[in-house]
Amino acid sequence: MxxxxxxxxxxxxxxxxxxYYTVADHLKVALREHVCEISHRSKAFQQIMAHTTAQLRELMGVPDHFHIAFTGSATEIWERILQNLCAETSFHLVNGSFSKKFYDFARQLQRKALKYEVPLGQGFWPHEIDVPAGTELLCLTQNETSTGVTMPLADLATLRQKYPHLLIAVDAVSSAPYPAFDFAQFDTLFFSVQKCFGLPAGLGVWLFNDRCVAKAEQLAAQGHSLGTYHTIPSLLSNLQKNETPETPNMLGIYLLGKVAEDLNRRxxxxxxxxxxxxxxxxxxxxxxxxxxxxxxxxxxxxxxxxxxxxxxxxxxxxxxxxxxxxxxxxxxxxxxxxxxxxxxxxxxxxxxxxxxxxxxxxxxx
Amino acid sequence: MxxxxxxxxxxxxxxxxxxYYTVADHLKVALREHVCEISHRSKAFQQIMAHTTAQLRELMGVPDHFHIAFTGSATEIWERILQNLCAETSFHLVNGSFSKKFYDFARQLQRKALKYEVPLGQGFWPHEIDVPAGTELLCLTQNETSTGVTMPLADLATLRQKYPHLLIAVDAVSSAPYPAFDFAQFDTLFFSVQKCFGLPAGLGVWLFNDRCVAKAEQLAAQGHSLGTYHTIPSLLSNLQKNETPETPNMLGIYLLGKVAEDLNRRxxxxxxxxxxxxxxxxxxxxxxxxxxxxxxxxxxxxxxxxxxxxxxxxxxxxxxxxxxxxxxxxxxxxxxxxxxxxxxxxxxxxxxxxxxxxxxxxxxx
Missing domain, CATH: 3.90.1150.10 (Aspartate Aminotransferase, domain 1)
Structure with a gap:
């Protein structure tokens, strides 16, 4: 034998x-329930969007004045944050390949990109960070995937206190939902789903608060182009109907809601x-x-x-x-x-x- | 009983x-073969990219001087085409919601967007189209999903003959791979996978030729920002390794290759x-x-x-x-x-x- x-x-x-160990089962149900076949403007899909958003809010304690939008990747969100929240000057804490890429994106978009860089394997001490006046946006990578360096949550609080008028963007690509974030300490946070959520790649999750909305609207009013379909105003007007501007990764959004629900249950x-x-x-x-x-x-x-x-x-x-x-x-x-x-x-x-x-x-x- | x-x-x-009726089976194999779990920089994923590209080339007769890149949606490709191939003036044939959106994107990106519009339900007659001198890019929707109006392939040829120096962009979102396109008649063509390919949404396919590459390089050399990760130069340098700039919708790329293979077999x-x-x-x-x-x-x-x-x-x-x-x-x-x-x-x-x-x-x- x-x-x-x-x-x-x-x-x-x-x-x-x-x-995540439940993904295979959720995929089977998704096929049975025609998640990939229904219209992205249907009530059925609006319910999927609402479910995913509600589960994420519960899991991460996301307050109401933060909006939850979906993109193709977290890489895309670097670009969208710079287009929507910074007309001139961004400041980047760089200590690895991914924080460096966020800085590079700002330069490619012809922003005045400033950085404070420390060697690979090192983190930041808030008292050593000096953001010049006139900076609009502070970009930091809460968990640098290339080096395994994290920023303690207390340091986020210290930076917020030190620079209350700056918009603060937090890259939590490879940490969310592990850190118990206090959403008062930053204005926008984002992650991708193929890390801690254990999902197929192809979806970025972008959380931004009403200060971000106001900044984007102000830039638009001043005549700046924010982009096209994935601007904050465009995403927001669609989110109000539990929709997305484009036909999105509907399966990815469905699976994220299901896995977030599993994590909430655990x-x-x-x-x-x-x-x-x-x-x-x-x-x-x-x-x-x-x-x-x-x-x-x-x-x-x-x-x-x-x-x-x-x-x-x-x-x-x-x-x-x-x-x-x-x-x-x-x-x-x-x-x-x-x-x-x-x-x-x-x-x-x-x-x-x-x-x-x-x-x-x-x-x- | x-x-x-x-x-x-x-x-x-x-x-x-x-x-597509084979998708459920391909999903099972994808899970078994860890398609969502391998690195997007691994040899295994490079082989998936190469397979998908080869199957699409065979299916649609894509010549070597056209490159095949992947984005989050066809909506994204409207934006990328305008950012990479048009610094000032684009001209749009508008006869429905989707051709209108392509035009709107050009305005949102602060290009000088010109249009020739006909009523819903009508198509275009090439001899009635008059593209002004100085236009860089002609954008047309080969199959307008909102109204069911198509442009015959012979008319694409006539437009090419009429405007040999224009870059021509063809939206084939809801027609590819049905039309037997002659790739000499345009410079870039794109589609999404949730239409004729019968795949889950969340992937756009962008084909562009060497004239597009030259134009993008020229704009970059002149100091224009083309964007960040999804610029033609960035996509191209990654494509040369059968990779993508970001962690892409790997499952979507895998499934596209498998369904294209099924279509080739048929x-x-x-x-x-x-x-x-x-x-x-x-x-x-x-x-x-x-x-x-x-x-x-x-x-x-x-x-x-x-x-x-x-x-x-x-x-x-x-x-x-x-x-x-x-x-x-x-x-x-x-x-x-x-x-x-x-x-x-x-x-x-x-x-x-x-x-x-x-x-x-x-x-x-």
Missing amino acids: CTLLFMATSFLTPGPSEL GIKTIRQETDYKASLMYHALEQHPQLSAFVGEPTHRSRTVVVANVLGRPAADLLALAKAQQIIVGSGYGSLKDSQLRIANFPTHSKEVFEKLADLLLAS | CTLLFMATSFLTPGPSEL GIKTIRQETDYKASLMYHALEQHPQLSAFVGEPTHRSRTVVVANVLGRPAADLLALAKAQQIIVGSGYGSLKDSQLRIANFPTHSKEVFEKLADLLLAS
């Missing part, structure tokens, strides 16, 4: 990452506790191992959702292969750090068991 | 429309013949019926892929309900024509049988 033991592959990659407190447990486990393993160490020196700047490790004395590829042999796919270092680092995603779909298995595997290597 | 007869619902709506000639047959059947039914008529008077301007009917003497909603009772969902008229028209999609996934059934149903009503 032959016994086949099916070992599912775990994708502990920082994005795209492992699908409870955001539980998810945060489990995320903390898995992160502690992994950082502890890195401390124990003679050839591994946390890339981010300052403990308060270490991301809980993207753990980045330096590998000494051997190629990082050795450890990737070791994990892969056990059906665990770990992310490689980003860009120039590809050969000397590991990036381990710690998202809600990743179980404690797979983290324990990976930690044991690394410690035994 | 109880016999349950399962009647599948047919969506003869002009987009989103019925999924044969584009067969698909075109079947489309012609179904269109003739429906237009014939409209002629027979005392209360129905083709909205488009000029036979050569009648779309084969979106058949639009006037309903006289009773609300169009009556007929929609009649069809719905037989599990056939027909599209309503667009905008102000909602109550007095039907729009019937005729895409590759729609069977001859369902067209025959609907024609019989209408004739008996």
Whole structure:
């Protein structure tokens, strides 16, 4: 008699990452309920939009004066934020590839883009940040996916207090919904769904408050072009009908609502506790191992959702292969750090068991 | 004993429309093969991109000097075309809501947008079109989804001959891959996948030739901002690696490749013949019926892929309900024509049988 033991592959990659474990079932229901076939102007789709928005509001505690819009990617949202919220000068905190790209976008859009840059693996200290007068928009990456550096929530509060008149944009691509954000501390926040939400890529989620709406309207009144279909006024007038300007990624919006509902059922407190447990486990393993160490020196700047490790004395590829042999796919270092680092995603779909298995595997290597 | 007869619902709506009948199976394989979980910078995803591109080239006869890029929607492509291919003056043939929106986008981007507009339900005669000198870009909607008006391919050729130095942009959102396009007759063409390809919405396909690349490079060299990640140079440098600038709708790109492969297996000639047959059947039914008529008077301007009917003497909603009772969902008229028209999609996934059934149903009503 032959016994086949099916070992599912775990994708502990920082994005795209492992699908949330309920996605396959939701896809089946979506097909049965014709989610991809109904009109994007139908009542049925408006109900899907309303459901997804309500579940996100509950999960992340999004207040009413924040609007929730959908785009094709978080990359698109960098562009839309600059087009809608900044006519002249933006200021960027840069400490990795993604925060750098946000800054690059501002330059490509011919804004006066200023930056305060620190070396890879480092975070920011609010008292060292000096935003010049005349800046309209402060852009920061709350969780830098390329390096695993995070900005503690208390520092967001300090920056808000220091610069109450600035619009503050928060890139939470690879952290939301883990951080317990206080929405009073910023004006716009965005993320993509292929990270912590465990969904197929192709959807960006853009939250912006009424100050952003006022700024966009002011720029438009002054004769600035904000873009076309994905301007704040265009998105907003469609959101009021639970619609989108274009035919959107309807399946993506549906799946996001379903997975947000699953996460709400599990409870955001539980998810945060489990995320903390898995992160502690992994950082502890890195401390124990003679050839591994946390890339981010300052403990308060270490991301809980993207753990980045330096590998000494051997190629990082050795450890990737070791994990892969056990059906665990770990992310490689980003860009120039590809050969000397590991990036381990710690998202809600990743179980404690797979983290324990990976930690044991690394410690035994 | 109880016999349950399962009647599948047919969506003869002009987009989103019925999924191509192989999509559910392709989704299952996509999950098994981790299409949503692999890196968008991996060799595995590069192979998916290469496969989709190759299948589209085969299906539509796309020559090598045309590049195939992916966006979030065809709506996005209106914007990208204007940003990349027109610094000052665009000229638009307007005869419905979608061609009008393309024109509106040019105004919103502060281009000098000119238009030649004809009433709803009418098409264009090339000799009546007069594009002023100094125009950079001629934008036309080969198949106006809102009214079911098409531009015959011979007229594309005439326009090309008349204006050899103009860049010509062709919106084929609800016709591709049905028309046997001659790619010498235009410089850029685009479509979305939730129409004739029978795929979930959330992906736009943008084809542009080397003249477009040269124009975009020229505008950039002159100091114009082309945008950020979805500029022609950025898309192109990523396409050379079979990649995209952002994390794209990977599942959508995968499914497009699989359905294009299915269509190639069926044969584009067969698909075109079947489309012609179904269109003739429906237009014939409209002629027979005392209360129905083709909205488009000029036979050569009648779309084969979106058949639009006037309903006289009773609300169009009556007929929609009649069809719905037989599990056939027909599209309503667009905008102000909602109550007095039907729009019937005729895409590759729609069977001859369902067209025959609907024609019989209408004739008996």
